[in-house]
Structures are given as structure tokens and as C-alpha cells.
Amino acid sequence: MEREKYMLEALCLAREAARDGEVPVGCVIVKDGLIIGRGYNRRERERSALAHAEILAIEQACKTLGSWRLNGCSLYVSLEPCPMCAGAIMNARLDEVIFAARDPSMGALGGVIDLYYENFGYFPRVYGGIMEKESSALLSGFFSSLRKPPTGEV
Amino acid sequence: MEREKYMLEALCLAREAARDGEVPVGCVIVKDGLIIGRGYNRRERERSALAHAEILAIEQACKTLGSWRLNGCSLYVSLEPCPMCAGAIMNARLDEVIFAARDPSMGALGGVIDLYYENFGYFPRVYGGIMEKESSALLSGFFSSLRKPPTGEV
Numbered sequence: 001m002e003r004e005k006y007m008l009e010a011l012c013l014a015r016e017a018a019r020d021g022e023v024p025v026g027c028v029i030v031k032d033g034l035i036i037g038r039g040y041n042r043r044e045r046e047r048s049a050l051a052h053a054e055i056l057a058i059e060q061a062c063k064t065l066g067s068w069r070l071n072g073c074s075l076y077v078s079l080e081p082c083p084m085c086a087g088a089i090m091n092a093r094l095d096e097v098i099f100a101a102r103d104p105s106m107g108a109l110g111g112v113i114d115l116y117y118e119n120f121g122y123f124p125r126v127y128g129g130i131m132e133k134e135s136s137a138l139l140s141g142f143f144s145s146l147r148k149p150p151t152g153e154v
Numbered sequence: 155m156e157r158e159k160y161m162l163e164a165l166c167l168a169r170e171a172a173r174d175g176e177v178p179v180g181c182v183i184v185k186d187g188l189i190i191g192r193g194y195n196r197r198e199r200e201r202s203a204l205a206h207a208e209i210l211a212i213e214q215a216c217k218t219l220g221s222w223r224l225n226g227c228s229l230y231v232s233l234e235p236c237p238m239c240a241g242a243i244m245n246a247r248l249d250e251v252i253f254a255a256r257d258p259s260m261g262a263l264g265g266v267i268d269l270y271y272e273n274f275g276y277f278p279r280v281y282g283g284i285m286e287k288e289s290s291a292l293l294s295g296f297f298s299s300l301r302k303p304p305t306g307e308v
Contacts, residue, residue, distance in 0.1 A: 052245075
């Protein structure tokens with residue numbers, strides 16, 4: 001139930017992203033039972049290719065701990081990380097990644113490639129599929145709302 | 155000579171990193187002959203796993219253009235990008251990456267893996283080995299200086 005508890009936090013952040021018109025992805029970083037970093041996708045708002053949920057959460061966690069090393073931390077994210085984010089997780093020495101929905105077009109932890117099976121020096125543990133249905137429902141709801149014509153124009 | 159001109163800019167930024175006691179890596183982003191983003195490794199100074207030269211340069215270039223899309227831009231970096239940075243370059247839709255020294259332990263453009271040969275939707279062009287000797291000399295000089303005992307303690 002521990003994993004579901006933190007994934008729910010990530011999903012709540014993903015809903016914040018959706019409210020801002022962003023692809024709904026949310027992320028929290030946990031150390032010793034405390035959330036030390038939070039983030040949700042803000043690519044359009046910040047006009048930055050770097051503003052993924054995981055990057056913003058890692059940035060906050062590094063500030064919280066005053067270190068680039070996030071050993072002993074777990075990262076919960078509602079969508080499988082892309083190569084940039086999977087690489088950042090490795091660089092920050094996080095212990096483990098827990099993700100919800102798989103990403104067959106950009107996923108770097110099994111979706112397209114499996115970065116942590118490659119010959120880099122550090123390998124976080126990975127758990128996929130935690131609350132996958134809830135995250136997939138949020139994502140497909142968001143994308144189907146984009147395809148609806150605006151009210152009054154039907 | 156165009157490539158060497160911008161790579162020299164990246165190498166000058168790498169020297170700034172070395173002066174701060176950071177692994178010397180520098181990066182510039184060029185659009186239509188103008189440098190629109192600069193960065194050098196600041197991981198220790200900023201205590202952030204994200205503060206690689208490429209990430210800082212992409213952040214600045216996105217701000218300069220007011221967009222997360224860096225189409226039409228070239229990124230010059232003195233060391234082969236790691237997975238995080240190679241992923242960020244892909245996410246930002248940069249046209250091409252030009253790097254100097256290869257990184258056999260963390261390189262994601264041939265050193266360890268070749269990210270742009272995988273089945274993602276976007277593929278920047280890659281040119282490696284431009285001013286490789288100069289960058290390698292800077293890196294090996296930095297690492298050998300770390301192994302020297304401090305003055306007066308010999």
C-alpha cells in the first residue's frame with residue numbers, strides 16, 4: 001500500500017498538469033517516508049523542453065537535500081520516464097523508480113529501450129505498472145478532450 | 155571551419171568549469187550563426203545532478219527563443235552527451251549535435267549506447283570527434299591535477 005500511497009500523490013500532481021492544459025504527468029520523490037520533491041509536466045507553460053515532471057522533482061529534491069546525490073530516495077511517476085528523465089534519475093543516483101503507465105513511444109525503461117540494462121555504472125531498481133489503470137485513464141481522458149470541438153461550435 | 159569555431163567556444167566554457175573545480179565540459183547552441191545558449195558543467199557548484207553543460211545551454215536557448223522547440227539549432231559540446239543530455243537534445247528537437255571527445259563510460263551517442271539509432275520519433279544528426287584532441291587534453295589535465303598532492307605536502 002506504500003507504493004500506491006505515493007503514486008496517488010503523483011497522480012494528483014498529474015491532474016494539476018491537465019488543468020493547465022499539459023499532458024498529465026506527475027512525480028514525487030520520497031526519502032525516509034517524506035516527500036522531498038514534487039513536479040508535474042510544465043513544458044508548454046515554461047516553454048522548456050526540460051520541464052518534465054521528473055526533472056522538476058529532481059531539481060527540488062536536490063535543493064531540499066543540498067546535494068546532487070539522491071541515494072536512499074525513491075521516485076514515483078505516473079508515466080514511464082523518457083530517455084532524458086531516465087538518464088537524470090541515473091545521474092542523481094536514485095535507488096528506485098516506480099512508474100504507473102507504460103509509454104510505448106518514448107519510454108526508456110522498457111517501452112522503447114531499457115536504459116538500465118545497458119552498460120552504465122549505476123542501475124536504479126524499477127517497478128512498473130503501479131496504478132497503471134488510473135494513470136492511463138487520466139492520459140486518455142486528456143487526449144480525447146483535445147479532440148473534442150470547443151463548446152458552441154458543434 | 156564553422157564547426158571548429160563554435161567548438162572552440164564550447165572548449166572555452168569547459169575551461170571555466172575546470173577553474174571552478176568541475177569536470178571540464180562546455181556547450182553552445184547556435185541558430186542562424188548566432189549563439190543563443192551557453193552552459194558549462196556546474197554539478198558540484200549547484201549541487202544538482204541536472205546541471206550538465208548541455209542542460210544549462212538548452213535552458214538558456216529555450217528562454218532566448220521563448221519556445222521548447224529548438225528546430226533549426228545546432229548544439230556543440232566538448233564531451234559526448236550522457237543519456238540525460240542526449241534525451242534532452244531529442245526532446246528539444248535540435249537539428250544536430252556536434253561533440254568533441256567520446257565518453258566510453260557514459261556516452262549515449264556511440265560511447266555506451268546509441269540513443270538515436272533506437273525507435274524514437276526524432277533523430278538529430280550527429281558529428282563526433284571535432285577538436286577531440288583539444289577536449290581530451292583538457293579533461294585528462296583536469297583529472298591528473300586531481301591526483302596531485304596539494305603543494306607543500308609532498
